[in-house]
Amino acid sequence: MNDFVIETKQLTKIYGKQTVVSNVSLHVKKGRIYGLLGRNGAGKTTIMKMILGLTPITSGQVDVFGKNIKGQEKRVFPRIGAMIETPGFYPNLTGTENLEIFAKLRGTAAPHAVENALKVVGLPYKDKKLFGKYSLGMKQRLGIANAILHEPELLILDEPTNGLDPIGIAEVREFIKNLSTMCEKTILISSHILSEISLLADDIGIIDKGILLEESSMRELEKKNRRYVLLQVSDIPKASLILERQFGLKDYSVQDDHTIRLYDTSLDIAAINKALVVQDVAVIGSGLYNDSLEDYFKKITGGEGIA
Ligand SMILES: Nc1ncnc2c1ncn2[C@@H]1O[C@H](COP(=O)(O)OP(=O)(O)O)[C@@H](O)[C@H]1O
Ligand SMILES: [Mg+2]
Structure with missing residues (x-):
């Protein structure tokens, strides 16, 4: 047994004739923040979707918690929290109401799950504001709150600071760090912004045109530079x-x-x-x-x- 929470092996995705993810072998270690860095269109979202079983794998394999996820989705997914692209919530309900619905759907029994998750991301509990009136920053926060509702061991967040202003980015970075250090979660996060990944991640994978160009710890990378x-x-x-x-x-x-x-x-x-x-x-x-x-x-x- 190794201590990888996620390990992809030669993961490949082909759409039509276009190879958008090519033989990507990622290694996400337990308790660490892994930053997937790449330009728009590099293949980050597609990789995350394949890890989560949201899009079929063309070839290769995904191991989560040490086992191939194929056919194991029901066992594995309750231990994962994810936010991929902009999360879909009901616009005519409040944030709290939205989370209560998702908590029920997922069978999250913890009595204060919604209240706690909102607290972590800095949104008010039982606030009257409808989701449809939320700013982009609030939407992203609610998306992350939704991902952590059931206290998963592994979090997969696709560009969680997308569209936020610098203060919002710093705040989101802070609570993602807290989730990692205080709550010992393993976090896979993607971004197209170098400074964001370098401030947040323990390990980094650099992806370009579907190819993983480099994978190393942030410390090693800094040493090189x-x-x-x-x-x-x-x-x-x-x-x-x-x-x-x-x-x-x-x-x-x-x-x-x-x-x-x-x-x-x-x-x-x-x-x-x-x-x-x-x-x-x-x-x-x-x-x-x-x-x-x-x-x-x-x-x-x-x-x-x-x-
Ligand atoms: N459903 C799809 N059908 C065809 N091509 C797709 C589809 N989804 C993504 N792509 C293509 O795959 C490539 C990688 O996309 P994506 O994983 O979204 O990149 P990133 O998240 O790094 O911006 C892009 O060229 C994109 O156009
Ligand atoms: Mg993307």
Whole structure:
């Protein structure tokens, strides 16, 4: 047994002749927030729909809680809460009334389920306002409240901050974080906004044109994009030896035959250059660099990037 709450294996979706999701293997770990990042049309919603059995899988497999969901939907779905695209509520009922209906439909027995769920997302209980008069932000909140009504272990939220203003985004981010840390839920969330995912997610999957380009922890990704001193030298082994012995450096990485990155940016570059040259290592170039996450995404998605 591994500790993946969701694992997709070579998940593929073809509409007509168009492959919109291609061999995607995601790994969502227990208790973590996994951010699926990709432009509009990348395939995020389709992946979530396949995980939830809302659209047929063309090929591949989805395991949830360690088992293939095929034929297991009834057993698995009560443990999942989801909001995919804009949720459908009755416009002529209040938010509370809407949730009460969904709670009943789902057989959610907990007496304060609706009140608690509304509290988590910051909406008033028993408020008179009809859903039809809700702002987009309130609609999104009610959608999330609906997803957490039955206290599921796993939450799947498709672009939950879509259309919200910056304050609304920050608030939604805050309570999603709380759901993860205080309520120990596993959360799969999608977004086309890099900053949103980078502020929220523990792990990230980058999807472009239906292909999972990268999957890693946010920490690893940030490490890749730290500020660093770049040294281009004639002799890497010798240079490494000098850096370690003379300067006590350990936090560096060798990029290719001539390039080293040093992650301690408080270094005395001039002293290092001098030491290398004195010991017959030619220094071809050196400088301080800072790859931003945004540059990185541009690079891996082939130019346009994700704003
Ligand atoms: N029901 C459908 N029929 C045909 N094509 C679809 C359908 N749903 C989505 N698509 C296409 O699949 C691709 C991925 O869509 P989607 O999963 O909604 O992307 P995202 O959620 O990342 O914006 C898009 O090109 C979209 O046009
Ligand atoms: Mg979508």
